[in-house]
Amino acid sequence: MADEDDEGGEGGEGGGTGLPASLEMAWGLRERPGKGPRPTLTLPRIVETAVTLAAGEGMDAVSMGRVAKELGVSTMSLYRYVTAKEELYILMSDAGVGAPPALPPEADGWGWRELLSQWAFDQRAVLMANPWILRIPITGAPVSPNQLAWMERGLAALADTGLGEGEKISTIILIGGLVRNEATMAADMMDAIVKSGVSPDQVLGQYVRTLRLMTGPDTHPAVTRLLESDAFTGSDEPDFQFRFGLNRILDGLATRVASGRTDGDPGPGPGPGPRPGGV
Amino acid sequence: MADEDDEGGEGGEGGGTGLPASLEMAWGLRERPGKGPRPTLTLPRIVETAVTLAAGEGMDAVSMGRVAKELGVSTMSLYRYVTAKEELYILMSDAGVGAPPALPPEADGWGWRELLSQWAFDQRAVLMANPWILRIPITGAPVSPNQLAWMERGLAALADTGLGEGEKISTIILIGGLVRNEATMAADMMDAIVKSGVSPDQVLGQYVRTLRLMTGPDTHPAVTRLLESDAFTGSDEPDFQFRFGLNRILDGLATRVASGRTDGDPGPGPGPGPRPGGV
DNA sequence: CTCTTCTGTGTAAGTAATACACAGAACTAG
DNA sequence: CTAGTTCTGTGTATTACTTACACAGAAGAG
Numbered sequence: 001m002a003d004e005d006d007e008g009g010e011g012g013e014g015g016g017t018g019l020p021a022s023l024e025m026a027w028g029l030r031e032r033p034g035k036g037p038r039p040t041l042t043l044p045r046i047v048e049t050a051v052t053l054a055a056g057e058g059m060d061a062v063s064m065g066r067v068a069k070e071l072g073v074s075t076m077s078l079y080r081y082v083t084a085k086e087e088l089y090i091l092m093s094d095a096g097v098g099a100p101p102a103l104p105p106e107a108d109g110w111g112w113r114e115l116l117s118q119w120a121f122d123q124r125a126v127l128m129a130n131p132w133i134l135r136i137p138i139t140g141a142p143v144s145p146n147q148l149a150w151m152e153r154g155l156a157a158l159a160d161t162g163l164g165e166g167e168k169i170s171t172i173i174l175i176g177g178l179v180r181n182e183a184t185m186a187a188d189m190m191d192a193i194v195k196s197g198v199s200p201d202q203v204l205g206q207y208v209r210t211l212r213l214m215t216g217p218d219t220h221p222a223v224t225r226l227l228e229s230d231a232f233t234g235s236d237e238p239d240f241q242f243r244f245g246l247n248r249i250l251d252g253l254a255t256r257v258a259s260g261r262t263d264g265d266p267g268p269g270p271g272p273g274p275r276p277g278g279v
Numbered sequence: 280m281a282d283e284d285d286e287g288g289e290g291g292e293g294g295g296t297g298l299p300a301s302l303e304m305a306w307g308l309r310e311r312p313g314k315g316p317r318p319t320l321t322l323p324r325i326v327e328t329a330v331t332l333a334a335g336e337g338m339d340a341v342s343m344g345r346v347a348k349e350l351g352v353s354t355m356s357l358y359r360y361v362t363a364k365e366e367l368y369i370l371m372s373d374a375g376v377g378a379p380p381a382l383p384p385e386a387d388g389w390g391w392r393e394l395l396s397q398w399a400f401d402q403r404a405v406l407m408a409n410p411w412i413l414r415i416p417i418t419g420a421p422v423s424p425n426q427l428a429w430m431e432r433g434l435a436a437l438a439d440t441g442l443g444e445g446e447k448i449s450t451i452i453l454i455g456g457l458v459r460n461e462a463t464m465a466a467d468m469m470d471a472i473v474k475s476g477v478s479p480d481q482v483l484g485q486y487v488r489t490l491r492l493m494t495g496p497d498t499h500p501a502v503t504r505l506l507e508s509d510a511f512t513g514s515d516e517p518d519f520q521f522r523f524g525l526n527r528i529l530d531g532l533a534t535r536v537a538s539g540r541t542d543g544d545p546g547p548g549p550g551p552g553p554r555p556g557g558v
Numbered sequence: 559c560t561c562t563t564c565t566g567t568g569t570a571a572g573t574a575a576t577a578c579a580c581a582g583a584a585c586t587a588g
Numbered sequence: 589c590t591a592g593t594t595c596t597g598t599g600t601a602t603t604a605c606t607t608a609c610a611c612a613g614a615a616g617a618g
Binding site: 016017018019027104106107110114117118120121122137138139140141143145148149151152155156158159164165166167168169170171173174177178180181182184185188192206207209210211213214215219220221222223225226229230231237239240241243244245246247248249250251252253255256266267268269270271 | 389400401416417424428434447452453510516519524532
């Protein structure tokens with residue numbers, strides 16, 4: 001596993017953005033040099049093909065060879081458009097999330113809470129409609145057009161909260177993480193259901209049954225209480241977990257906004273008072 | 280589900296837990312049948328070797344072949360102890376997180392907030408000390424001993440909050456997700472620093488410089504405001520993001536606990552009032 | 559002592575990412 | 589028009605990885 005030469009790492013020339021060529025392409029910088037033979041493919045077509053494949057057969061089906069076959073070209077030709085598989089993944093992600101949807105007209109009078117809530121639900125809807133996105137590991141900070149558009153929308157929702165910029169971006173990351181986590185768990189569940197061929201209740205039931213065998217009131221009193229409750233059986237509110245988490249965060253944010261505090265102290269560390277954290 | 284021959288997917292015999300053999304072993308069920316030749320290896324030794332490797336060279340270095348080589352055995356011999364690589368990963372995770380540390384003596388008088396905060400900080404410390412754990416994708420609900428011990432500890436912190444069991448587990452998942460997200464971002468950053476060989480400030484600076492080129496006050500006003508602030512440069516508080524997120528969640532939880540509400544309504548959906556979510 | 563069961567192992571199949579060099583296309587400079 | 593330049597798609601080959609399968613031999617059971 002040799003490492004790159006020096007040069008920071010990322011792509012060589014281009015607009016000096018430090019981004020790989022394919023991403024500069026996605027931003028509309030860098031047009032095609034009119035020199036060589038006309039390309040058979042285009043980046044959008046490659047990405048679209050890969051996305052279709054991912055949507056249809058899951059992310060596991062997306063290999064360079066497979067995408068190339070789908071396009072009717074050789075595997076290596078893809079590397080004329082993308083320098084590594086991971087780069088294709090980034091472009092797929094960007095295409096998959098798309099641009100954030102327009103706000104409904106009545107959003108005019110909304111405050112930050114409604115805007116942020118809508119932002120979270122919109123994002124979640126996109127992820128649940130394209131679960132393969134969740135199988136692409138996040139490699140770094142967002143740099144693609146649509147990802148940044150979502151970030152813009154999120155930050156904009158917090159514009160008039162009086163929060164500091166550091167707090168705003170922290171909030172966006174916090175809620176974005178929540179959305180992704182919850183969507184991932186839902187997708188995992190869905191996968192388990194599909195793979196085992198049984199119903200959601202049965203999957204959950206099997207899990208509860210397994211836990212019952214490993215735990216007991218002596219060693220795991222709190223878990224036992226959980227298992228004895230109807231928390232797993234009562235599936236009346238499928239969104240419960242997501243909505244609960246989101247609303248707790250929004251509540252906490254409301255406290256902060258009302259307090260008029262900006263940056264500075266994020267809040268105490270572990271335990272009561274200032275103590276260095278455990279372990 | 281007592282009967283079966285197709286048997287869904289998981290392991291065949293054993294304690295009827297539905298868990299693979301290696302995991303039952305980790306729970307102490309299932310002892311070695313005294314029949315065949317004495318095994319050269321033990322599961323703990325394999326896991327320990329893999330963990331050492333992961334800690335030293337990163338998760339990428341952990342392949343079945345490499346672990347076997349490290350142990351001085353053939354690749355295939357590992358499959359006598361583990362049915363798939365993913366199973367080894369689960370065991371590595373469990374070993375990596377270890378048992379939750381003992382609470383400090385003064386924790387006796389702590390309330391749920393302090394207990395939960397300590398829980399989060401403890402978990403974060405473990406992940407930051409063993410960042411390779413973060414490279415193991417989560418495949419399903421926790422079933423290994425230490426994972427469950429952490430879950431027990433988390434639920435126990437919420438014991439006297441009056442929250443419903445569904446709310447408790449949602450809270451644990453929420454905060455667990457936060458911890459993992461933040462630790463993963465920190466680890467990603469660390470990786471970027473190591474790979475590029477430059478300082479954290481330079482990595483952040485490069486990112487800001489890149490964003491400046493793609494965004495502008497017209498298309499991305501909120502992002503522009505962020506970039507013009509000192510949110511990225513002022514690295515006075517390295518923990519800021521984590522503490523901010525955690526304390527916002529705890530604040531929101533405090534509101535909920537004080538309100539005396541239990542299960543039932545997790546809170547509203549997107550937008551003001553009951554509206555079906557967007558897109 | 560024989561049988562059964564379990565061990566470690568070699569071999570090989572299948573998949574995957576990607577480095578490298580080459581033939582030929584399309585444009586540009588003269 | 590011609591030569592040169594640059595860019596295209598491609599075949600080949602390398603490296604690495606997971607895992608199915610069958611076999612030889614060890615250790616206890618009867």
